[in-house]
Amino acid sequence: MPLLAARKGCAQPGRLRNSCAYNLRMTAKPPTAHTAEEITEWMQRNGLTQTAAAEALGISRRMLVYYLTGEKPVPRTVALACLGWEVERANAA
16 A cells, blocks of 8 residues: 555554555546536537536546547546636636
8 A cells, every 4th residue: 555655644554544544445446427418518518518517627638538439538637637627627717
């Protein structure tokens, strides 16, 4: 578990703190039910092409297409990036 050891304050010799163990359980969940439709609606709402959307999310266009076609499940991080992108854009206006 090198990732946990890298987190500040999480690693203690021979055991994990309770809060860190809880965080590990929470992040180890399978992908949530974020859908291709949510990503498509986000793109339409913001007038984004596939190329612009992939760039805004920091992913490749190919990965975006995998998510849009349902070939791969939409990760929580991508769904949250869509929300965060809209918030940042609204705050900049």
